[in-house]
Amino acid sequence: MDRNYHRRRSSQSITEATVLHLQNNPRHRLLLAATICLLLFYTARVHSGDHRAASQLSGDDETGPVSRVADSHHDWWFDGVMGGADRGTRQRQRPAPEEDTALPRLPSDPRQVVIATGPGVRANNAPVEEPFLTKGDGFGTGSDAQEGDGDEDEDETMDQDERPFDSAALVDGYESRFDKFAIALKSGVDVVHQRSLIQLMTYLKPVRNLVLIGDGTAQVGDRVMIDVIGDTYGRREEDPILNGKGPQPRRSAKAGTGDAVAPDEGSQGWKADGHKNLPGFRELYRRFPDAEWYLMIDDDTYVFLDNLSDRLSMYDPDGKHYFGAKTQFVGCDGVRQWGAGPYFAHGGSGIVLSRGAAREMMDGMDGKNGCIEKYKTCWAGDIRTSLCLRDQGILLHSPTGFFSTPPNRDFWFPHEPCDRPLTFHHLLVKQIQELYSTERTIANRVGKGSVTFGDIYWAWHPETEWQPDFDRKGGDYAASACPSPEACKDMCLDRKNCLAYVFDGSKCWLKDRIPGGIAGKGMTSGVLRERYICNTNRKGV
DSSP states (O other): OOTTHHHHSSSOOHHHHHHHHHHHOHHHHHHHHHHHHHHHHHHHHHHHHHHHHHHHHOTTOTTHHHHHHHHHHHHHHHHOSOOOGGGGGSOOOOOOOOOOOSOOOOOSSTTOOEEOOSTTOOTTSOOOSSOSSOGGGTOOOGGGBOSOOSOHHHHHTSOGGGSOSOSSOEETTEEGGGTTEEEEEEOOTTTHHHHTHHHHHTTTTTOSSEEEEESSOEEETTEEEEESOTTTTSOGGGOTTTTTSSOOOOOOOOOSSSSSOOOOTTSHHHHTGGGTHHHHHHHHHHHOTTOSEEEEEETTOEEOHHHHHHHHTTSOTTSOOEESOEEEOOSSTTOOSTTSSOOEEOGGGOEEEEHHHHHHHHHTTSSTTSHHHHTTTSSOHHHHHHHHHHHTTOOOBOOTTBOSSOSSTTOOBOSOTTOOOOEEOSOOHHHHHHHHHHHHHHHHHHSSOOOOHHHHHHHHOTTOSSEEEEEEOSOEEEEEEOSOHHHHHHHHHHSTTOOEEEEOSSEEEEESSBOOEEEEEEEEEEEOGGGSOOOBOOTTO
């Protein structure tokens, strides 16, 4: 612009005077530019917040109810408030079994499996008293909790899908920090398209070293399921397990409750399941011989890879390590009494082998006297894996964190809300999505998926603060006469260690953990959810 233009005008408007002033004052020009940028940023934030609020209130949101559950949990995490009344309809529930910590009796069918009592698990799947990760392990507890780092408001304005899952570098779409894992996802040709897609689209998506194994070949997106059985065991029509004339795989799983996967024991994939593990590990090791850790999971299993990675970081991958949920068996290798055989890692909860253990197992895998041939009549593949490792001098070590059930109504939550789970099993597709959404929320908050039991309880059990006609058996540490359920709740509030309570009509039972629940007429129970929160600053953990 001609600098003499304004001088030729007989008078100056306010706008012209302002322009002239800014031309002669560079610092004022910078201030004006900064002000305009802040106004634009504020306008964008308001628009984004209104859009998200409308999406959450809409019943036909294209992302569906699972996304709304995740957003509700996200709002609580950043704002410190309750998620809303609509949380109460998220989960259908099933009744919990009566608490029985004794070792189950030998069933009439010797091929059934029970979860063993002892370190890491109870007969009714209740975790043991001691947490599997402690402050000494580098995970922290509530003692070093912090109120926050002051950036909650800024984070809240961004939708989960607009933010990266993790700050780690992506290479070809994969998370390089997961390259230490080689994972075999085990499924069957008749269920793979219904069961495995959700895993491949969620927590397994950033894993580079991944194979899909089963009892035949099938195209699943960009992946092909590998037939690891093939002719390994001879002609299929002559195989006693596959043709139904031999011992069939059977598990003592609950069915028909609607909130957990019930195995289809008539499916081809189920019948062939026992044949998949050993050749599956062989295929996994052949493809990825330099991986540090080998993991085999089922198509209804969720793995918290960040938690598992942190847990395994304290072990040498070249050592001979075999991890999983500690389980007993009968019916294989001549075992007829519970505990007479070696403990094995329950396959659905995840089997973890170190590089050293996998290398050792490969040495005894093939040949006339190898594990595949030696144990081919054993009815379960996870038991075969244990027997093969035992032959190489490797026995199971079972840290807590591997679970054979979803975190539903009958799940026993540990004392410490900052403990971190490793796996859950028998999950429905929508439950895998919900766990993934919870993990994304935490990853967006702290930079990695450091999910705790406190996070899961708040996401899965919003309706437990006051429950008429509902009982929670076990976990009691005090009991006394009480006139009303309201007085019972007050007694729990007055006790620092109390997490849950049950009023049975005359007595108040105080609990220092959150046991599973079951319908109980005349009972009133409740959980002090505000005490089951992990306030530890998990950044950098």
